[in-house]
Amino acid sequence: MLRRFLGLSVLTAGLSGSVAASGTVDTSLRPVLRPGSGTGGEVVSVMRVSAIAPTLRPVVRPADLQLDAAPSASLVEVKSYPRNAGFERWVESFKPRAANAGISQSVINQAFRGIRYNTDVVASDGNQAEFSKTIWEYLSNATSDKRVADGKRMLRKHRRTLEAIERKYGVEKEIVTAVWGLESFYGDIKGDYNVIEAMATLAYDGRRRDFFSKQLIAALKILQRGDTTPAKMKGSWAGAMGHTQFIPTSYELFAVDFTGDGKRDIWSNDPSDALASTAAYLARSGWQKGMPWGVEVRLPQGFNRGLASRKTLKMPSDWARLGVTDVQGRAVRDYGSASILFPEGGRGLALMIFEKNFRAIERYNAADAYVIGVGHLADRLRGGIPLQGNFGPGERPLSEEETKDLQRLLKRKGYALEKVDGKIGPNTKAQIKAYQSRNGLTADGYASEALLQHVKRR
Numbered sequence: 001m002l003r004r005f006l007g008l009s010v011l012t013a014g015l016s017g018s019v020a021a022s023g024t025v026d027t028s029l030r031p032v033l034r035p036g037s038g039t040g041g042e043v044v045s046v047m048r049v050s051a052i053a054p055t056l057r058p059v060v061r062p063a064d065l066q067l068d069a070a071p072s073a074s075l076v077e078v079k080s081y082p083r084n085a086g087f088e089r090w091v092e093s094f095k096p097r098a099a100n101a102g103i104s105q106s107v108i109n110q111a112f113r114g115i116r117y118n119t120d121v122v123a124s125d126g127n128q129a130e131f132s133k134t135i136w137e138y139l140s141n142a143t144s145d146k147r148v149a150d151g152k153r154m155l156r157k158h159r160r161t162l163e164a165i166e167r168k169y170g171v172e173k174e175i176v177t178a179v180w181g182l183e184s185f186y187g188d189i190k191g192d193y194n195v196i197e198a199m200a201t202l203a204y205d206g207r208r209r210d211f212f213s214k215q216l217i218a219a220l221k222i223l224q225r226g227d228t229t230p231a232k233m234k235g236s237w238a239g240a241m242g243h244t245q246f247i248p249t250s251y252e253l254f255a256v257d258f259t260g261d262g263k264r265d266i267w268s269n270d271p272s273d274a275l276a277s278t279a280a281y282l283a284r285s286g287w288q289k290g291m292p293w294g295v296e297v298r299l300p301q302g303f304n305r306g307l308a309s310r311k312t313l314k315m316p317s318d319w320a321r322l323g324v325t326d327v328q329g330r331a332v333r334d335y336g337s338a339s340i341l342f343p344e345g346g347r348g349l350a351l352m353i354f355e356k357n358f359r360a361i362e363r364y365n366a367a368d369a370y371v372i373g374v375g376h377l378a379d380r381l382r383g384g385i386p387l388q389g390n391f392g393p394g395e396r397p398l399s400e401e402e403t404k405d406l407q408r409l410l411k412r413k414g415y416a417l418e419k420v421d422g423k424i425g426p427n428t429k430a431q432i433k434a435y436q437s438r439n440g441l442t443a444d445g446y447a448s449e450a451l452l453q454h455v456k457r458r
Contacts, residue, residue, distance in 0.1 A: 084117035090204045091115070094216070103220045111223055111230050115197040117204070124237040125206050135343040135369055136397045137424065139387065142182055142373035143380050151181045151381045161272050165258065169279035170289040176279050178378035179364065180271065183245040187271055190243060191236035195219050199239050199248070215239050218248030227255075227263045234267065242266030243274035254281040278364075285360040291335045293361060293375035294353040296387050297324050305342070313337040313355060324352065327388050343368055348389040348397070396449045403428075403447055409455045410435060 091112055098108050141147075155162065155177055162173035177186075184190045199219055202212035219239070223230060235241035239248060246255060246266060255264040258276030266274035300323030307322075316324075316338055320331035324340070332338075332352055341351045351372070361371040376387060389396075398406060400422035407428060411417040415431040424432075429445035435455065436443040 081116040081118055081120075087117035087201070087204050091200060094200070094203070094213075097213075098217060098220050101217050101221070103217075103224050107220060107224050111196045111220055112200070113230075115194065115200060118193070118197050118201045118237075121193065121198045121201045121237045122205055125202055135349060135372065136389070138369045139373060139376060142369075143377050143386070147181050147185070147377065148380045150186055151177050151377065154180070154186050155381060158271065158275070161258075162275065165272075165276045165279045166289075169276070169283040171279040171282045171287050172289060172378070174378040174381045175282065175287075175293075175361075175374065176275050177381055178374045179278050179282075179361075180244055180275060181377055182370070182373055183240075184243050187243045187269075190234065190245075190267070191240065192234050193237050194230070195233045195235045195239050195241060195248070196223075196230055198235070198237055202238075212239070215248045218252050222248060222251060227265060228267055232267055243271045244278040246274075246277065250281070251277075254284065256280050281364060282360050285363040286356050287360040288336065288354075288356045291354050291357050293357045293371065293378070294338075294341070294351045295332050296327050297332065297340070297350050297352045298327055298329065299324055299340075299350050308340040308342050308350075310339050310341070310353075310355070313339050316352065319352060341368070343372060348395055349387060398447050398449060398452060402449070402452055406432075406447055406452050406455060409452075413455075413458070 095108050095112070099105065155173065158177075159173075162176060165171070165176060166173045180186055196216070196219055199212050199216035203209050203216050206212055219233065222228065223233065233241065236245065240246065241248070241251065243266060251264070251266065255266060255277040256273065257264045258272050259265075259270065264273055264277065266277060268274075297319075303323065314337065315334050316332035317334050319338065319340070324332075326332050336354050336356060338352045338354045341353050343349050343351065358371055358375075361374050362368075364374075365371070376384075380386070403424060404420050404422040407417050407420040407422070410431050411420065413435075415435060416427075417431055418427045424445075424447050428447070432447055432451065433443045433445045435441075436445075436451070439454070439458070441451070441454070
């Protein structure tokens with residue numbers, strides 16, 4: 001749950017019109033997003049928390065998603081950092097604050113022993129340039145063949161545990177598994193940073209010092225409770241921990257001891273506590289079992305696009321009277337109030353999203369692309385088909401090879417492309433906009449089939 005942290009993000013802009021990503025960043029995991037979650041004792045009842053902050057984690061962007069990385073790849077190389085006298089003085093000045101928060105001297109001494117000013121963490125925090133992906137690029141990774149296949153395997157392997165979690169918290173096992181898949185690739189990429197060291201570094205020398213100071217206190221409280229040890233408290237550079245990437249404050253609010261061993265262990269090879277904690281988070285965020293997160297829809301000719309707003313809520317039967325159907329041409333069932341969302345600003349994909357469940361995932365990570373990624377991956381894990389899209393002439397997004405062709409052509413024409421890699425990063429998008437502007441096209445930076453053909457003709 002990096003979500004709005006990075007904010008992992010703190011931004012949350014969106015792939016679509018209203019993305020947020022919660023993510024990681026002041027709140028977990030991931031699409032066009034910018035920077036951008038917590039816990040507390042065992043959740044005895046699945047009550048809704050309407051006052052829950054939109055997201056406690058940093059918001060993450062697509063670039064932050066460890067998409068299809070080698071499962072065994074280690075995120076961080078073990079390194080020794082040089083001493084930093086200013087940081088060491090800051091740590092000493094912080095210790096009384098930790099003591100005032102109820103942390104014992106023995107835990108304080110153990111937690112801070114040997115930590116250094118981590119320059120890699122500072123570099124990661126400062127390297128937050130926007131990296132925009134189209135919803136199709138994001139989903140191609142979030143619901144890749146490997147992620148779907150591995151997710152189905154995990155559903156089979158942990159079925160009894162996941163079914164027990166579903167019964168207790170009322171959150172479908174496929175949704176919980178999908179969050180697991182996007183956050184850490186089913187536990188393969190949990191992060192190797194010393195969380196105390198990372199949080200202390202960012203509290204001393206980061207862009208969100210107050211935020212990370214709170215995360216550091218929360219992390220020390222986790223150690224004080226005995227849920228884990230400083231050596232085992234590993235996570236991302238932004239402090240997202242365990243199988244489903246909870247930041248310390250999100251852990252405090254939502255983590256649960258599902259195994260009954262007295263510890264809320266989200267780091268263990270056994271993912272039970274982490275998966276149950278995710279279900280508890282979603283349940284308390286208002287998740288409604290049996291209600292979809294969203295449904296891909298077809299819109300009638302001449303549909304009033306001004307109705308595509310999160311503020312415009314109608315029952316599916318009311319949308320059907322306006323000509324909105326599912327991709328098979330059938331009226332969507334009346335699961336609850338829903339709105340119409342265009343993740344690509346109207347290009348190729350229209351969704352009917354059910355506000356309660358969409359918002360519950362959004363609180364885990366506020367980015368629209370993240371929510372759609374989790375929801376669609378869950379649909380695929382239960383046997384659903386890929387999203388179809390409904391592109392107009394020339395609106396189809398480019399494949400990786402076609403994107404490379406576009407980059408080569410623009411570079412030959414004198415545009416300042418830094419590299420030909422088949423990825424639509426900030427530089428490529430800027431050069432596309434420059435080309436579009438100079439040629440009288442809508443300067444939106446969108447790499448479409450029509451744009452490629454236009455460049456080829458010039």
